[in-house]
Amino acid sequence: MASVAGNQLPTCYKTRRQDGTYDRIMAQLSKSLDQMFASKDYPADFARTTNRKGHYEYYSTGDNPSEFSALIIGQVMVSEWGTDLYAKGNFRPYDDNKITDDTMVRNTLVLCVPSQVTTDLTEFYYDQIGTLNDIRMMDEKEEESAVQNFRVTEWIRSSSMEPGKPSDLIVVTIADPKYTMRANLPINAAATAAPKVKHIKKKRTANAEAEKMQDVQQELTKPTGDDIRIGANYDPHLLLNYGGNLFDHQKARLHQHDFRGIxxxxxxxxxxxxxxxxxxxxxxxxxLHCWIYPPTNPKFPTRKTYQVQAHNLRVLSESDEFCVIPRPTLSPIVRVSAHSSNPLTAFTEFNASPPKKAKADVTKGKVKAKTD
Known part of the structure; x- marks a missing residue:
């Protein structure tokens, strides 16, 4: 899908409302309410436990307790609000450190309420934030009675720069790392083969420093068909902004996540x-996860980092917003101061595609918003 020019307004939001996309999605959400995070109550439907490392884990209550998981819906925000799909991910360079085979790199998606959305889907989105708030409110009561201080990183944030505005964005960390040392899961010989590399002659420039910084350009043949599959790993140079002094991978490969299009x-x-x-x-x-890190110095607060971690993703509706394609990172390191039956089944079966035949009447599913 081609990008919309920067001076043109996107039409996807208006189209979603007019062609019944939001109604179809709401109807599908209503069919899988028992797997939707918006319909969960804390701590009735899921509760908290502390693992042996002192971190919080969340499990489903009932006859067969297991790790809690559920489905959430939202609209992707821009990088200015925290969405990070870059090759370096959440890695923050300092001194001479680089991204190596042992570095855990993860990406982030920040979600907002869908634009020009129907009332019931708006309430559905904010019910998700309400449940996340319920968890924090209970933890805050514990923190108030504790003797130590806490520095908390929330899993929600505000889209407003004004202080005191409510948090309306959901911060989602991609659970699987961007790079992996795991071997390919083979299907056939072609699928396990590395992408073919076509070497292009290095360009000569008059600027000696620029020439020094310029790597030998490589044109990679992108995998297609069966080569793109769960368990496949790729050459990280396939990423548009991979390269430069920041990356020092020797064996690590680019990981294929379970992210699917419409x-x-x-x-x-x-x-x-x-x-x-x-x-x-x-x-x-x-x-859901909460990482707790006691201070090494008693003068410092205990750090608590709350995370919503995504294991699977499905695009429900594409966007025609202007898209900025990143450039390769060929500059030196930027140094900074040192200072259904289950959610996965419901996820797989979720279908919001428009009908192929004549437009049918859509029954609008109603979901009541939570009340205080």
Whole structure:
């Protein structure tokens, strides 16, 4: 899908409302309410436990307790609000550190309420935030009675720069790392083969420093067909902004996540910037986590980091917002101071595609918003 020019307004939001996309999605959500995070109550439907490392984990209550997971829906925000799909992900360079085979790199999606959305889907989105708030409010009561201080990183944030405004964005961390040392899961010989590399002669320039910084350009043949599959790993140079002194991978490969387009086909990681651009409506299968790090110095507070982690993603509606494609990172390191039956089944079966025949009447599913 081509990008919309920067001076043109996107039409996807108005189209979703007019062609019944939002109504179809709401109807599908209503069919899988028992797997939707918006319909969960804390701590009745899921509760908290502390693992042996002192971190919080969340599990489903009932006869068969298990790790809690559920489905959330939202619209992708721009990078200015925290969405990070870049090759370096959440890695923050300092001193001479680089991204190596042992570095855990993860990406982030920040979600907002869908634009020009129907009232019931708006309430559905904010019910998700309400449940996340319920968890924090209970923890805050514990923190008030504790003797130590806490520095908390929330899983929600405000889209407003004004202080005191309510948090209306959901911060989602991609659970699987961007790079992996795991071997390919083979299907056939072609699928396990590395992408073919066509070497292009290095350009000569008059600027000696620029020539020094310029790597030998390589044109990679992008995998297609059966080569793009769950369990496949790719050459990280396929990413548009991979390269430069920041990366020092020796054996690590680019990981294929279970991210799927509106057609159900896997989205390869080099297409994330276009497929998950601002305005894209997505469904995510997520779990909840809270990492607790006691201070090494008693003068410092205990750190608590709350995370919504996504394990699967499905695009429900594409966006025609303007998309900025990143350039390769060929500059030196930027140094900074040192200072159904289950959610996965419901996720797989979720279908909001428009009908192929004549437009049918759509019954609008109603979901009541939570009340205090």
């Amino acid at each position: 057609d159900g086909m896997l989205i390869p990681p080099w297409d994330w910037f276009t497929a998950l651009r601002r305005g894209t409506l997505v469904l995510l299968n997520v779990s």
